[in-house]
Amino acid sequence: MKALVVSATPEPQSFIASMADLSVRVLEEQGYQVAHSNLYEMGWNPVASANDFGDRKDPDYLTYALEQRHGVEGGTIAPDISAELQKLMDADLLVLNFPIYWFSVPAILKGWLDRVIVSGLCYGGRRFYDQGGLSGKRALVAATLGGRPHMFGPESIHGPIETMLRPLLQGTLAYTGMNVIEPFFGWHVPYIQPEERAQILDDYAVCLKSLDERQLLEFPSMADFSRDLHPLKPNLTETA
Amino acid sequence: MKALVVSATPEPQSFIASMADLSVRVLEEQGYQVAHSNLYEMGWNPVASANDFGDRKDPDYLTYALEQRHGVEGGTIAPDISAELQKLMDADLLVLNFPIYWFSVPAILKGWLDRVIVSGLCYGGRRFYDQGGLSGKRALVAATLGGRPHMFGPESIHGPIETMLRPLLQGTLAYTGMNVIEPFFGWHVPYIQPEERAQILDDYAVCLKSLDERQLLEFPSMADFSRDLHPLKPNLTETA
Numbered sequence: 001m002k003a004l005v006v007s008a009t010p011e012p013q014s015f016i017a018s019m020a021d022l023s024v025r026v027l028e029e030q031g032y033q034v035a036h037s038n039l040y041e042m043g044w045n046p047v048a049s050a051n052d053f054g055d056r057k058d059p060d061y062l063t064y065a066l067e068q069r070h071g072v073e074g075g076t077i078a079p080d081i082s083a084e085l086q087k088l089m090d091a092d093l094l095v096l097n098f099p100i101y102w103f104s105v106p107a108i109l110k111g112w113l114d115r116v117i118v119s120g121l122c123y124g125g126r127r128f129y130d131q132g133g134l135s136g137k138r139a140l141v142a143a144t145l146g147g148r149p150h151m152f153g154p155e156s157i158h159g160p161i162e163t164m165l166r167p168l169l170q171g172t173l174a175y176t177g178m179n180v181i182e183p184f185f186g187w188h189v190p191y192i193q194p195e196e197r198a199q200i201l202d203d204y205a206v207c208l209k210s211l212d213e214r215q216l217l218e219f220p221s222m223a224d225f226s227r228d229l230h231p232l233k234p235n236l237t238e239t240a
Numbered sequence: 241m242k243a244l245v246v247s248a249t250p251e252p253q254s255f256i257a258s259m260a261d262l263s264v265r266v267l268e269e270q271g272y273q274v275a276h277s278n279l280y281e282m283g284w285n286p287v288a289s290a291n292d293f294g295d296r297k298d299p300d301y302l303t304y305a306l307e308q309r310h311g312v313e314g315g316t317i318a319p320d321i322s323a324e325l326q327k328l329m330d331a332d333l334l335v336l337n338f339p340i341y342w343f344s345v346p347a348i349l350k351g352w353l354d355r356v357i358v359s360g361l362c363y364g365g366r367r368f369y370d371q372g373g374l375s376g377k378r379a380l381v382a383a384t385l386g387g388r389p390h391m392f393g394p395e396s397i398h399g400p401i402e403t404m405l406r407p408l409l410q411g412t413l414a415y416t417g418m419n420v421i422e423p424f425f426g427w428h429v430p431y432i433q434p435e436e437r438a439q440i441l442d443d444y445a446v447c448l449k450s451l452d453e454r455q456l457l458e459f460p461s462m463a464d465f466s467r468d469l470h471p472l473k474p475n476l477t478e479t480a
Contacts (some may be wrong), residue, residue, distance in 0.1 A: 010289045011302040046286055046347035049250045062412045063430060065386075097309040101354050103411030104344065107286035111347030129397070146305075148469075157369070157460050164411055167404050171343030190303060220397050229388075231395045 003032040004091035008039045008098045008109040015144055015189050015197060019204055020097040023142070026208040027093070032064075035087045039108045041236075045080065046111015052078045069120035077118070084116040089229040093138045093211070094178065100145040103164040113172055122176045131222045132177020140211065141168065141203060144186035161185065162217070174219040182215045244331035248279045248338040248349040255384055255429050255437060260337040266448040267333070275327045279348045284376055285320065286351015292318045303348040309360035309425070317358070324356040333378045333451070334418065336408075339429075340385040341402040354413055362416045365439070371462045372417020379418040380451065381408065382444060384426040401425065414459040422455045 005027070006021035020038065025213040027034050035048045037044075051054075053067045054076035071077030072085070086096065098109050105113070117123075152161040162169060165183065173180045186200045207214065224232055247260035260278065267274050277284075290296075293307045294316035311317030312325070319354065328466070338349050345353070357363075362373040392401040402409060405423065413420045424447045426440045447454065464472055 010287075010304060013301060040287075040289070046351065047250075047280075047343050048341070048346060048348075049280070061253060064250060065430075101288070102350075102357075103415075104350065106288060107347045107351030107354050108288075110342075110344065110350045111286065114341050117342075151469050157469050157471070158411070159406070163403060164407050166399070167343035167407060169402055171398070175343075190305075201301035204377050224398050229397050231390050231397070 001030050001092045002090050003027045003034045003095060004087045005034060005036045005091040005095045005097065006109065007036070008106045008112075009098075010040055010106075012041070014099070015186060016097055016099050018188065018201060019142060019144070022201060022204055023095045023208060026205050027095070032093065035091070037084060037087065037112070039112060044108055044112060046108045046114070048111065048114045050214065052081060052115060054078070055212050065119035065124075065194070071103040071123070072118050072121055081115050081118070084112065085118060085121070086114060088134075089121070089159055091137060093140065094173075095140045097141060098143050100143050103158070105168060113140065113168075117172065117176060126222065126227070128175050128177065129222050130177060132175060135177035137178045138181055138211070140174040140181045140184065140207075141173075142184040142186075142207070144189040146188060146190050148188045169217060170219055172225060176204065180217045180219070181199075181211055182217060241272050241332045242330050243267045243274045243333040243335060244327045245274060245276045245335045245337065246279065246349065246352060247276070247336075248295075248346045250280055250346075252281070254339070255426060255440075256337055256339050258441060259382060259384070259426065262441060262445055263335045263337055263448060266445050267335070270449060273335065275326060275331070277327065277352070279352060284348055284352060286348045286354070288351065288354045292321060292355060294318070305359035305364075305392045308358040308360065308366070312358050312361055318355075321355050321358070322415040324352065325358060325361070328356060328374075329361070331351050331377060334413075335380045335382060338383050340383050343398070345408060353408075356417060357412065366462065366467070368415050369460050370417060372415060375417035377418045378421055378451070379413040380421045380424065380447075381405065381413075382426075382447070384429040386428060386430050409457060410459055414457070417450065420457045420459070421451060422457060 005020055005023045007016060009016035020036065024034050024036050048064055050062050053071045055074055057070035059066055068077065098105050127133050147158065151155060152158050154160060158164060169180050183202055189197065226232055245260055245263045247256060249256035260276065264274050264276050288304055290302050293311045295314055297307060297310035308317065338345050367373050390396060392398050394400060398404060409420050424444055429437065466472055
């Protein structure tokens with residue numbers, strides 16, 4: 001089994017760096033062959049642009065998704081994207097480690113998603129959700145935030161955290177077909193004591209060792225929608 | 241009245257570029273003094289890092305939000321951030337024009353949010369939602385996407401689009417105190433005919449001319465939560 005850990009933190013000594021190191025170490029102990037894309041250390045370029053394509057299907061007008069298909073088919077997509085895409089396609093498990101910025105991923109990681117999860121290979125046409133190009137892979141989001149659990153939930157000020165992270169959990173990972181494991185959160189990290197941080201790392205190691213027992217999030221199935229994506233059975237899909 | 245238009249598209253001839261031009265022109269016609277941050281044209285750097293701070297409160301360990309406060313207070317934050325922050329603080333209205341990438345903003349725009357909406361000035365302590373540092377400003381998200389309206393909604397495959405955009409609408413714009421105007425969407429843009437695109441631009445011009453009549457989205461009020469953000473009146477807050 002192969003895993004890809006993608007991590008993003010501007011501080012190499014940060015808690016997220018420790019979590020990413022732990023991801024690599026524990027998964028290796030579990031028998032995975034692990035690749036680690038440490039985006040800040042790599043100097044990853046997050047900006048999707050015309051420079052991503054060595055040869056253009058339409059040199060006069062950039063439609064990013066169409067050029068992704070053309071670039072992957074012809075082997076002319078930028079080498080930094082190509083290298084990451086290979087790691088992603090090889091992986092049985094994708095782990096994302098990041099501090100939550102604005103209830104979302106830091107820009108450098110957003111740019112990894114924008115550039116690496118290419119149209120055609122990873123999704124397209126009717127190939128999404130359980131028909132997506134990355135079907136069969138599993139994904140784990142393991143992130144830190146300043147907030148505390150009582151600030152998230154149906155009656156709480158920010159609403160459910162899975163709702164805040166829906167563009168990532170549903171709109172990206174599940175959309176491309178991945179099985180999304182219940183995320184792991186390190187709560188209130190900037191404000192807690194070293195022993196509490198050590199406890200979070202212990203809990204995270206347990207999480208990594210027991211991925212098979214961890215719940216998968218539920219998402220739409222293409223079988224419940226018509227060819228043009230009208231719902232076939234209203235009221236059976238999740239409402240929010 | 242002053243407005244700031246922030247736009248992000250890798251193709252200068254794209255529909256989003258036309259929408260951004262229209263934002264500037266119509267708002268000027270309405271009497272606004274308009275600044276336009278065209279992020280791709282500016283070569284905006286979206287990566288939050290230690291390089292953003294000319295002087296460090298803690299040179300040995302980067303806590304990004306704390307250094308934002310220190311950098312703003314001491315006037316030592318990076319000049320590119322400082323220039324954008326000035327435009328943001330001056331603006332009565334913020335308009336974001338972008339193509340939706342992964343049910344979210346493109347990385348270059350995420351990095352504008354990450355770096356420019358600084359801790360301290362824009363939010364912090366209990367200064368968020370209706371107590372946020374950007375209270376009194378209005379924000380309009382006007383974006384394009386490949387999807388069609390029937391793919392979004394309570395029973396639809398992707399769920400409500402406002403839920404997918406919640407990290408931006410609630411978690412960023414409302415969180416910092418801005419009044420969030422009902423967003424404008426250009427649907428199915430890559431797949432439609434020129435006359436349909438022209439219609440969307442006409443509709444968008446009407447939207448820009450009638451911002452005062454457009455609905456504001458509803459978000460939590462700090463008055464409904466205790467000092468440590470426990471809900472005071474359960475069941476009154478939105479549940480998803």
